[in-house]
Amino acid sequence: MKGSIIACALLAALPIVCLAADQGGGRALVGDEVQTQTAHWLRLQREGKLASPHPQVSTPGERELALQRWLDSHKHPIPEFFEQDAGGELGE
Known part of the structure; x- marks a missing residue:
C-alpha cells in the first residue's frame, strides 16, 4: 500500500519536475545546428x-620547378580509348 502511494505521488510530481527542467533559459539540450567535428574544423579553417x-x-x-612539373604533365596525350586487358584480370 505504501509503495503504490509513493508511486502515485511521484507520478503526480512528474509534470512539475518536467516544467522546472524546461525553465533552463529557453535553450534546447541540443542546439539548432548540430555541429560535427568536421564542421568544427572547417569553420576554424574558414575563419582562420x-x-x-x-x-x-x-x-x-x-615555384619554377612546380610550374615545370605542371607543364610536363601536358606532354602525354590522353588516349581516346584505354586497353581493356591492360588492367589485368579479376580473381574470383
Whole structure:
C-alpha cells in the first residue's frame, strides 16, 4: 500500500519536475545546428583562427620547378580509348 502511494505521488510530481527542467533559459539540450567535428574544423579553417602567424612562402626556384612539373604533365596525350586487358584480370 505504501509503495503504490509513493508511486502515485511521484507520478503526480512528474509534470512539475518536467516544467522546472524546461525553465533552463529557453535553450534546447541540443542546439539548432548540430555541429560535427568536421564542421568544427572547417569553420576554424574558414575563419582562420588557428592560422600560423608565419606565412609559408616558396622560393623562386621552387615555384619554377612546380610550374615545370605542371607543364610536363601536358606532354602525354590522353588516349581516346584505354586497353581493356591492360588492367589485368579479376580473381574470383
